[in-house]
Amino acid sequence: MIVVMKSGAAPEQIQKAKDTMIELGYQPHPIEGVLRTIIGAVGDERGKPEDVEALSILEGVEKVIPILPAYKLASREFSPEDTKVTVGDVVVGNNKVPVIAGPCSVESEEQVMEIARAVKEAGASMFRGGAYKPRSSPYTFQGMGIEGLKILAMAREETGLPIGTEILDPHDLDAVVEYADVLQIGARNSQNYALLKQVGQSGMPVLLKRGMSTTIKEFLMCAEYILAEGNENVMLCERGIRTFETATRNTFDLNAIPVLKERTHLPIIADPSHGTGYWQYVTPMALASIAAGADGIIIEVHNNPEVAVSDGGQSLKPHKFKMLMEKAAPVAKAVGREI
Amino acid sequence: MIVVMKSGAAPEQIQKAKDTMIELGYQPHPIEGVLRTIIGAVGDERGKPEDVEALSILEGVEKVIPILPAYKLASREFSPEDTKVTVGDVVVGNNKVPVIAGPCSVESEEQVMEIARAVKEAGASMFRGGAYKPRSSPYTFQGMGIEGLKILAMAREETGLPIGTEILDPHDLDAVVEYADVLQIGARNSQNYALLKQVGQSGMPVLLKRGMSTTIKEFLMCAEYILAEGNENVMLCERGIRTFETATRNTFDLNAIPVLKERTHLPIIADPSHGTGYWQYVTPMALASIAAGADGIIIEVHNNPEVAVSDGGQSLKPHKFKMLMEKAAPVAKAVGREI
Amino acid sequence: MIVVMKSGAAPEQIQKAKDTMIELGYQPHPIEGVLRTIIGAVGDERGKPEDVEALSILEGVEKVIPILPAYKLASREFSPEDTKVTVGDVVVGNNKVPVIAGPCSVESEEQVMEIARAVKEAGASMFRGGAYKPRSSPYTFQGMGIEGLKILAMAREETGLPIGTEILDPHDLDAVVEYADVLQIGARNSQNYALLKQVGQSGMPVLLKRGMSTTIKEFLMCAEYILAEGNENVMLCERGIRTFETATRNTFDLNAIPVLKERTHLPIIADPSHGTGYWQYVTPMALASIAAGADGIIIEVHNNPEVAVSDGGQSLKPHKFKMLMEKAAPVAKAVGREI
């Protein structure tokens, strides 16, 4: 990292900064500039934000600039090869771009079965559905809970599709692990570190959604929490960030795909349903995601969005999902992949 | 709520929208406009975002505009009188503006005692310190846990100041409730609904921080989660939102104070330490918070910020905190309050 | 528009609101709700934000909600057919997706000629280069001015490619109109209404860039300024918005493409070079733009980015641009278009 001294910093202040570096285990390399002195600190600062802070508050110090990212296990530097995450018989991070589809919430056996059959037939690789729902209002449907998990398991039984579902509360971990193939961490819990550690310890494949105000750097730090528990089965999911634009529910940040591809070895899933929030934008943005290099896409599908208990407006009907799949195939092929 | 039909919507589509409203329990009042029809839906839509969605995805519907806010118990309309939250012998929401002070993290008995004595002497009303810490890196200090709670209790013993501390994991609830006087929900957990419900059930006073990308409306919905469990002891805390500006760590949104005063009866605490992220901006923004109408302020104080294990750069040293208190008194008086 | 009265508004206040509506030329339709009265105002509020405001500040009024967008000529409702903009022999808004390429700044005849030949050979349809540059620092190169325009004209002469260049100052309008085929309005001037009116009056094709903090609604209002002068040759250009994310220079908002396609008849150009700010992200995001439905893309190309006087880091070298063109063709085909 680099310590920038204030213009006119006293020699003792510079000395104090150097001494502190040495105490913290770094080797100081001062450079006297035209207007101020800077001091390079040679050492491995990864995972030590407290060292940055300890130096930044010394007297005479203007700022401290970290050079290395704070994440390590998640970095491509640490692990140059693409990681592949296996879920049932589906491999994510391969040439094939899996499509995860299903309703926002599990509402009934009938609903789940109908949608599961439809998305399977249209070519989906995995099924998703929420049994525990993070709702912005305490008065709305909070999910079917364990009954919902059982219905999801029935859908897997019938279609053979692996099942992904969200986990909200550490108390539900055992139940979710018993029934699901992928644990999903939602945007609102992306910095719920207690939960991240627990899904890390579970060893299960995790679909980690980016938080609404999470930078890409921080997103990789969230993944690091899971990786640090020895669980390498992490898929990153771009699902939109919060900006001033209100024409879409979120600003689906497709740029995150090439940026993440460069910085990390983990596979990237794109979620245009939450990313845009309106069903009519889902198909073009799904195609764009594949063109940008996503390793998978996740799409909300509902047989009857008008009566869906959550996120109906961003769900595709099965026949529109089928059309999406038909359009996605040539785009995937155009970028050298397949659906 | 109001349903706006698309220009050229068919009569059957308009009929369908009206029928759906009636099914959902609303009375439809159509108005034929110059370019399109709108339909007012008379009824109480609070806490029913699913109704908004059910209507918004009907064919021929352009959009649905809710009229009432989704929160109810938190609204000033529901409860016009200011709520006062009592913590030990401190009343928040009164003419007196309490100052909560203390270190970001509990690091040792010695550190806590020294700071607690100093802030007590300078006139603080409550003491704060983190025993469980949400850190962006899994490799950094995560808090002293139950040992930290015990140290906080010792500080209360000696100074008489009530104690506030953050709760991260539902598993720690019993321990935190045993030792603390106020449960703090941090910005990263502001939409961790599982946790909100549990602190609601505890009945304890709660200091609820605004999330980094939480609108004021959503913030009140987070409070509603706690209120809906029958716990009225909720203090709202503005601590900065995430914007494009990087000169401050967050953009401390002081505007939230008059906006919240208008919309809710709950007391508002301002946190200029997290809000700005730099100790040199804390005092002016603390004074501004009081001038804007905050019911309390919360300030990070550390006896030795250079070696603080977290957030050192935004902590005031005790003598600077004392100066802040001296400057705060006349500002409070200027707006008809006292410190 | 809809006027929402406060809960408990007095009958005289409601009457005043109705009277004011009538004065302003609207027909009031009150609906008495459970908690408050709302009044629908039937009339054409487009282009009359002052009516919204006049009503919103009446006593007893909580808020006013406009139903119609403030733009008219730009709306698809007004003009359902896609507008085609013709520049030289290039038609924008057709099945063919034109590629506009060239350096950020005109630096010399040699530089321009070399790049122009290269992009022509690789298949570009138009050439771009800045003769007047909006630079964030007053101390940096501000463009070659009229000499730069002449060099651009020479490039057109040799390659046959139409020329696009930015206009910053109304004083330069005559010169730019004399040499260029397309006038470009940059992000920083997207709400410089004096300039918008003048390019509108020129009748020339305009490439209007979205401002860094311009919503899609406001972007269409900027276009409306040009259209209102009788100039229909407007191309909208998405080039990234400002958000909290710093991994990219801007957050290239690809979602704007399907949103604009729905709301307006004007063609949409995508600018992944400014949108992302880093050359290595340009190609994936260019492909994504085409997949999302862009009517054209604009790409920065420089023969020697290391010595470019502006925006070098986001420029592609000619051979990388050629590779982009080769990758773009099958993606365009996959979505039923061609390059």
Place this chain on the structure above:
Amino acid sequence: MIVVMKSGAAPEQIQKAKDTMIELGYQPHPIEGVLRTIIGAVGDERGKPEDVEALSILEGVEKVIPILPAYKLASREFSPEDTKVTVGDVVVGNNKVPVIAGPCSVESEEQVMEIARAVKEAGASMFRGGAYKPRSSPYTFQGMGIEGLKILAMAREETGLPIGTEILDPHDLDAVVEYADVLQIGARNSQNYALLKQVGQSGMPVLLKRGMSTTIKEFLMCAEYILAEGNENVMLCERGIRTFETATRNTFDLNAIPVLKERTHLPIIADPSHGTGYWQYVTPMALASIAAGADGIIIEVHNNPEVAVSDGGQSLKPHKFKMLMEKAAPVAKAVGREI
């Protein structure tokens, strides 16, 4: 500035970076770190972003980190003493906090005179009113133009208050200079560099508003454009930035006050009327501005906001403005200043 080489950069790449630095006039100081080499470049990089870019795109370079801010004349380092700007007989940047007040738009002689007398009586130090208006819609009132300027001059004649008004179009410069005492640059033109240069050349006092998506660093670069023309009479005006929050029209960024106080010697004016967009939040945020250290405040006042042609909803009526002045006096006194 500091050049960070990629991990594993080849020795020739490091050599090339050093050579390039020398060519650009910097002295290279390489430091070999644990994972990568960094090279300090000793020299004065202020005002040379092109050097940063030239280095950042060399092969093997990961990123370049500037150490010095890009502005020079605006920096407190360059000019440690507070600058005082004199407008008529008002000095801005002194212990006294001047209040600038008046309507958004000049609408008639009668309106202006009535408001001017009222704000003068309440204690305002300057009068403001728009003769040229930047309106988001081309169909709304665009200002009275030169007639408006004449009315403003009459208000000065009668009340003795200096006059501030916005300039939008370089064509109007002569007229505005003839009638006004302060030239105002609005948020939408804050990066209209052609205009900034011209107001710089005029030598007149300038009130420069921060753009909606302008960082504090960029804001100071905008000021630098005016200062670089030899005009030191620049007042910076915080008027709100654009964020995701919609409860206020903008997010009035009060934190900018202490940040700017630290970085620049120029006086800072706070505009809570545009900053919040709602009259009921103006008074608390005006008081907060003074408490935070603003050198002046600017307030919209209208005698009849219901019929104001622009920004009525954020205007105070004269009697409310008078109350604001009465409340402001003790707050100013509490922070050691006076109104």
